[in-house]
Amino acid sequence: VWHVDARPVFTIDRILGLDLDRQELRNTKPAFIILKGSSESSSEMKRKEEEHNLNCKHFTESYRRTLNWCIGRRPRTAFSSAQIEVLESVFLITSYPGIDIREELAQRLQLDEDRIQIWFQNRRAKLKRSHRESQFLMVKKAFADLKDKEEE
Amino acid sequence: VWHVDARPVFTIDRILGLDLDRQELRNTKPAFIILKGSSESSSEMKRKEEEHNLNCKHFTESYRRTLNWCIGRRPRTAFSSAQIEVLESVFLITSYPGIDIREELAQRLQLDEDRIQIWFQNRRAKLKRSHRESQFLMVKKAFADLKDKEEE
DNA sequence: TTGTAATGTAATGAC
DNA sequence: GTCATTACATTACT
Numbered sequence: 001v002w003h004v005d006a007r008p009v010f011t012i013d014r015i016l017g018l019d020l021d022r023q024e025l026r027n028t029k030p031a032f033i034i035l036k037g038s039s040e041s042s043s044e045m046k047r048k049e050e051e052h053n054l055n056c057k058h059f060t061e062s063y064r065r066t067l068n069w070c071i072g073r074r075p076r077t078a079f080s081s082a083q084i085e086v087l088e089s090v091f092l093i094t095s096y097p098g099i100d101i102r103e104e105l106a107q108r109l110q111l112d113e114d115r116i117q118i119w120f121q122n123r124r125a126k127l128k129r130s131h132r133e134s135q136f137l138m139v140k141k142a143f144a145d146l147k148d149k150e151e152e
Numbered sequence: 153v154w155h156v157d158a159r160p161v162f163t164i165d166r167i168l169g170l171d172l173d174r175q176e177l178r179n180t181k182p183a184f185i186i187l188k189g190s191s192e193s194s195s196e197m198k199r200k201e202e203e204h205n206l207n208c209k210h211f212t213e214s215y216r217r218t219l220n221w222c223i224g225r226r227p228r229t230a231f232s233s234a235q236i237e238v239l240e241s242v243f244l245i246t247s248y249p250g251i252d253i254r255e256e257l258a259q260r261l262q263l264d265e266d267r268i269q270i271w272f273q274n275r276r277a278k279l280k281r282s283h284r285e286s287q288f289l290m291v292k293k294a295f296a297d298l299k300d301k302e303e304e
Numbered sequence: 305t306t307g308t309a310a311t312g313t314a315a316t317g318a319c
Numbered sequence: 320g321t322c323a324t325t326a327c328a329t330t331a332c333t
Binding site for chain 4: 073075076078096121124125128
Binding site: 073074075076077078079115118119122126 | 312313314315316
């Protein structure tokens with residue numbers, strides 16, 4: 001946990017006591033358990049259980065978000081243009097640099113190896129998007145050409 | 153295609169004849185339909201159908217982005233006060249509406265789902281800003297109070 | 305000028 | 320690993 005001090009301590013969530021320990025969440029009994037042995041059908045039970053699981057999912061998800069908000073996510077790294085330049089030129093050679101290359105880059109660019117890793121992941125995603133787009137343009141052009149031929 | 157007149161008329165997409173109607177996209181037959189009645193298993197069919205839907209999604213996304221690149225930035229959407237009202241009341245309940253809620257909102261408010269998504273993102277950012285500001289004010293006031301006490 | 309819709313991308317979590 | 324989605328900084332428009 002990198003920077004406790006980057007976020008205000010007096011958050012609304014804290015004031016409202018929303019930053020409970022994760023353990024407390026697990027200890028709260030789901031409502032559907034009480035129904036066991038009752039006259040309700042098993043399908044109804046199953047539905048309730050699923051509903052509970054869904055609620056749990058949303059609950060823990062919002063828990064995560066709240067926690068995330070309190071503790072804070074890693075501050076956005078602003079790469080310098082010089083760093084970007086190096087990263088881009090390496091990307092031209094490999095879009096999947098091994099750990100050795102990443103470590104070397106990290107050292108040379110004064111960055112964590114993690115940042116390098118993430119950068120390449122995002123860069124690959126960007127490349128993929130642009131590939132899709134250029135493919136799309138080609139299809140479009142094909143359509144346009146067909147139209148031209150029809151008009152002749 | 154949002155506003156033809158806000159940007160120069162001689163855009164790349166026009167020159168290439170790329171500003172075809174979105175309807176044409178829908179009319180292109182998905183490949184998996186051809187497979188109907190073939191010897192492939194239904195699970196394979198289902199997989200292909202899902203793949204096709206994914207491709208469609210990416211395709212229309214690319215379509216939007218490409219147009220975006222050609223035409224320029226999307227013109228500012230001016231939400232009506234009625235739309236804002238609905239959005240705000242939903243925001244009170246969830247600031248993270250899932251895809252289902254966003255789609256429903258889109259339909260009811262006659263907006264693209266994308267606009268809804270962006271609106272919620274910006275709304276969350278605004279909320280965060282106001283939180284930070286009120287916190288700052290509180291801290292400031294606390295300091296001021298301390299000073300007052302010292303002077304007594 | 306301000307408020308905010310839109311954009312790009314670093315970071316995160318699910319799978 | 321990918322993918323969708325998020326936060327966040329920034330841009331640009333009304």
